Amino acid sequence: MTVLTSAQRVLAILGVFDTENLALSLSEISRRTGFTLSTTHRLVNELRCWGALSRHADGKYTIGLRILELGTLAPQGGQLRETALPFLHDLQHATHANIHLGVPEGHDVIYVESLRARDTVPVPSRLGGRWPMHATGTGLVLLAHSSQEFQEEVLASELCAYTVNTLTDPDALRHFLAEVRKSGVAIVESQLTYDVMAVAVPIRGARDRVVAAVGITLPSGSASPHSLVPALTTTARGISRALGAPSAAHFAAREARRAPNR
Amino acid sequence: MTVLTSAQRVLAILGVFDTENLALSLSEISRRTGFTLSTTHRLVNELRCWGALSRHADGKYTIGLRILELGTLAPQGGQLRETALPFLHDLQHATHANIHLGVPEGHDVIYVESLRARDTVPVPSRLGGRWPMHATGTGLVLLAHSSQEFQEEVLASELCAYTVNTLTDPDALRHFLAEVRKSGVAIVESQLTYDVMAVAVPIRGARDRVVAAVGITLPSGSASPHSLVPALTTTARGISRALGAPSAAHFAAREARRAPNR
DNA sequence: AGCCGACTTCCGCTGCGTGGAAGTCCAGGT
DNA sequence: ACCTGGACTTCCACGCAGCGGAAGTCGGCT
Structure with a gap:
């Protein structure tokens, strides 16, 4: 039903991380967002290249330091x-x-x-x-x-x-x-x-x-x-x-x- | 020249903020990213709705608290x-x-x-x-x-x-x-x-x-x-x-x- | 060896995103 | 008062970027 814009897809991927889900595998991200594996794969990789996500030895993804860095630029945060x-x-x-x-x-x-x-x-x-x-x-x-x-x-x-x-x-x-x-x-x-x-x-x-x-x-x-x-x-x-x-x-x-x- | 994917466009917008540019107007973002005003406008709004950017009384945008919140989920950050x-x-x-x-x-x-x-x-x-x-x-x-x-x-x-x-x-x-x-x-x-x-x-x-x-x-x-x-x-x-x-x-x-x- | 799940790569069709153009609003100048 | 320019917002038709199905790869478990 609700069709998402690609900006929303990018944000949805970031949004699946929370305090209970600090590290997620590709297919977990795919399941939680509801995107197909191939779409998730491509977007996750773009996010990883930019530093918004990082990939660890066990194959799981976590929020990357680039996001932490960005967050400190928020006027209330910095x-x-x-x-x-x-x-x-x-x-x-x-x-x-x-x-x-x-x-x-x-x-x-x-x-x-x-x-x-x-x-x-x-x-x-x-x-x-x-x-x-x-x-x-x-x-x-x-x-x-x-x-x-x-x-x-x-x-x-x-x-x-x-x-x-x-x-x-x-x-x-x-x-x-x-x-x-x-x-x-x-x-x-x-x-x-x-x-x-x-x-x-x-x-x-x-x-x-x-x-x-x-x-x-x-x-x-x-x-x-x-x-x-x-x-x-x-x-x-x-x-x-x-x-x-x-x-x-x-x-x-x-x-x-x-x-x-x- | 280099054609960007839409995920990259989203990230490029976030990327124009740095310690010297904590608050930017729509057209400044547009100039810095090189995107047309209409594209920038649409993407910036999607980011704002999600909380990745926030808009202030003077019309300028800054990084939103949602990003700060996300950043603390980075294993090295949190x-x-x-x-x-x-x-x-x-x-x-x-x-x-x-x-x-x-x-x-x-x-x-x-x-x-x-x-x-x-x-x-x-x-x-x-x-x-x-x-x-x-x-x-x-x-x-x-x-x-x-x-x-x-x-x-x-x-x-x-x-x-x-x-x-x-x-x-x-x-x-x-x-x-x-x-x-x-x-x-x-x-x-x-x-x-x-x-x-x-x-x-x-x-x-x-x-x-x-x-x-x-x-x-x-x-x-x-x-x-x-x-x-x-x-x-x-x-x-x-x-x-x-x-x-x-x-x-x-x-x-x-x-x-x-x-x-x- | 065979199965299953997780991940990666490829490609053709389609519907989303793009950018031009037109419109609105405000501030400053004449 | 009127014009001018800049910043922002909205709309729409076209084209190609990105979607997802499908096939391929890898590794672990029975």
Whole structure:
């Protein structure tokens, strides 16, 4: 039925790779895309020549480094991560918790940085990981600062419940998002996995638009989440200022020596 | 002239983005690829729908987050980085220098991790950055442990000189590479940029193949590079063991408590 | 030896993609 | 106000690039 354009075929091949399928053989790719073996073979080879796929000793294909290289050119992946990283390191030294930097993509958050602490709860968030906005601290912050229409669009979509705590009721979410906008911070408990709490605040860029969110995750029942808010907001303001956010610039004098120009 | 397949056209569009061209308008893409505006327009839109490109308020296109997400699925980008990161953090705490994790791709090294220290020399290496093997510490380590044919292939290619110190003479390089194999460490001075020195050692994976290299860069004339070798080899061995390298496993007992299983 | 599955290569027909052309929109100049 | 040029968007008919069937190769397992 649906006939694909050849650009779509190329993308479909890349799309069959995911965290559960890091390495696939030619015929697996063929089966998953539904393309004939000969078509798959030709396209896969073109992708391999370019470096988008690479072939290993066992004959299986994986995503190639050329894609990794390209991905870092995404403004949210490269520049944002690059400016945020020193601030995130400081935050990690101060808190010894897992730190995430998330940006919006579709109805999801993508983590463009994920610093794992060694001795804390394992969280399922890796660099490049994608999670629904309504189920993560960073996602809720981003959603709270999105346009009205976008929020309603997300609230109207299928809201998957990962734990019994996951907020899936549109009215409860509307209320929560209003709180986040008012207080400037999202604090959630066991939304995505049990026994984990997350605290997240927005990061602003040019024209004070919210472009990302920093979040911290800790085991439930550890230090009061509220005690982490000052450290988080300091980090977020530092990053916002480095990104040129007007509202953060007012505080420039106070923190100027932390990040001298350049 | 050379007729392109449509897969190649798609890839060519992605390929026009680089560190100097993070955001391009439709007609810039059209000019750079040499495709007609209508062809470019159609392909760019297909890429945008899929998430490979994204379009911004000013009408320009950038690489999309979907590509970043995909890139982390590359085994060298995702798994390797993920296992190496805690060790690299430890190394950075101990040395306060710039740390790089490089893997081979073609004749180049690609940095799959780059931890910048705040107070040291700026180095031009970012996550996802690509540099010629013969001009970087990590690259020389990787080259030294490559197959004979590959080494000769690289030595026979155009070896660009970035500074007056850059090793470009094939015979000098052969000699240097032999030293690296013997000593297990590459120490270079001002190869890529002036007043910077780099120390790098190999990381081994399954079957003891060299799969990556850790490197450290410091201002020239700081602490003797040799004093850093123990810290680097410890880091490299830790990562190698975590990757399942047989030679590193012998030392498992000694360092077991640093990284309890999982 | 024979079978099966995975991969590779070849080639003729066809339907997708190409590029020209026409149309829209906006900014800047006269 | 009108024109001009540049950037972008849409449409369509033609031609050839790419699709998929089929045949061939390789290697592993019974």
